[in-house]
Amino acid sequence: MKQHRTIAVLLSIVLQGLGQIYNRQWLKGILFMMIEVAGFIYIAPRLGGAIWGLVTLGEKTQKFVKVGKVAQMVKGDHSIFLILDGLIILFLVFVLLGVYVWNIGDAYQSGKLRDEKKPVRTFRQSYEHATTFYFPYFMLALPALGVLFFTIMPIVFTVMLAFTNYSAPDHIPPAKLVDWVGFKTFADLVKMKSWSHTFVGVLIWTIIWAVLATVTTYFGGILVALLIEQKGIRFKKLWRTIFIIPYAIPQLISLLVMKNLFNGQFGPINQYLGYFGLGGLPWLTDPFWAKVTVITVNMWIGIPVSMVLILGILTSIPRDLYEAADVDGASTLQKFRIITMPFILFSTMPILIMQFAGNINNFNVIFLLTGGNPAKGDYQFAGATDLLITWLYKLTLDNNKYNVASAVGIIIFLIVAIFSIWNFRRSKSFKEEDMIQ
């Protein structure tokens, strides 16, 4: 007998919730129906417009029309709003489709129970069943919605912008329309001399920065940690607490303070150099010295984090390894090279790679300290210390070159993604997470 389940499924396909009502699950059926009706009322009149908007990006610009004697402005299509509205509608349709599929599956399950001559669940029982067997979905529903509308959708939107010509001065709505241009933005970035020069320059500096910033803080952290953990050093806890201070101070504050410390004219650093009879250095205004400054300041901020990490790992190295090495007559250096270093490297490798990826996107240090400056004349809207990410920021907020900014964003994503995927491939913890239990 498969009657009930077939009928219930068919009814639920025709109208969401009808199958549940057929299964005498009144409350559930009515709830499903209300969702569909509400969704339908909201979406039906908007769906056509949404698709039209996404495809054409609008057809008329705003213009002045003479009404009697005064010119009146008639609103045109705003391409960017059209893209976003279209996306929101599509995402809503997506969510409602999910509910629809769930409704059909549910009708099938209840129909099956009836076919097997078992009682269907009451609303209360359904609720309990759901919170037991679908518990994780309940827990994840709210965060998932938040992520969907405030992270995924904005990213999709921005990715779409990279394929339009949305940029100042010629294509800024509402005065002008925006069009799809395919891969032209990417091609310009690589081929057009003015853009490619900036892009390559900024990209190279971004990679140099990421390597140097990661390596200096990492090995700095190891050195400091080893220094504290040496045999015979006293007040270990005190040293540790002192060294953690730079990490504890909010980054925004410490970076703004550093900016003043390194001020070329009035800053104390140059003042002290003067006491030693040395001339002041253009810490923030010379292309080379600005690079030195950001790396140095980043060490000040980053070493404490590595230190904390490595101190934790040092305590987990089995003592007997060192004892065995002592018996064999190994020197301190040998012990470090053969036991300590491999141990640290092995357990921090995933973090090291993630720190590298994080440094590619290290906005704060650059932006708050130098703002990407000193400016470079032959660069398009970028300075000597600008990373891809700060360049993206400037392109977006200061210069309205939205399409180029999105393309740069996609490229950053690709670079970071390659490192992260490689990292997770090689770190076992992702694959074998169940083994810990």
Next chain:
Amino acid sequence: MRKWKNNARLTLSYTLLLLISVVAIYPALWVVLSSLRPGGSLYSEHFWPRQFTLVHYAELFTSKAYLYGTWYLNTLKIAVVTMILSTILVTLSMYALSRFRFRGRKTALTVMLVLGMFPSFMSLIAIYIILLQLNLLDTHMALILVYSAGAALGGFIVKGFFDTIPRSLDEAARIDGASHLQVFAKIMLPLSKPMLTYVALTSFTGVWGDFIFARLVLRTKENWTVAVGMWDLVNSLQNSNFTMFAAGSVLIAIPITLLFIFLQRFLVQGLTSGASKG
């Protein structure tokens, strides 16, 4: 000979440690001293001021141009609400991802990973337009909403921590008839205090430090957070008013730094548990 060598090593080490301590503390000390110095300029003859004054602190709260008190309260409000919301969201969702094997779990984990690789403000323009259409621009609600909505994405460390709590504990409780929520509230939460502290603290301090997004959303001066205010102060000052900026910095840094130092133990646990799990 051996003893001499050992002493030399220790002397060198202590010198280095002292040197690093000076470098670590100096900027903080310099700001504190600057905030107590009379006059407004960045430049000063002496590191240790000749006289001390609290006038800059008073100025912060009386000045018409800088509504520091209002900014401070704004930030505190946003930070507390964000902290509560995102801690709840992160722990609940990571508990689900760590403890249950359900369809779509791997997908969810992969999506989290991939989304984490996008530069965070690639979504800036879109969020701006969404907030514009929801009529939420220039409100604190908008900031709280966006901060908390994205919170679950940074939850890998929390998941790693939950993974290390033996599953036999919750299975035993389940057999005794506890519901999933009871298991979560009565067994997982008490065991994950270090992690909760870590999450709460990082989301709390995150709000104090974020100015990119706050600057985009908050338009009127009365609604600013301290981050936006301080950024504005630094950018508008030209060797004047520096002492006032210093005073403002001290007032922000002290509570957060103290929190960090007191909760250090939890933080270290949080960091290292994330480390071993990757």
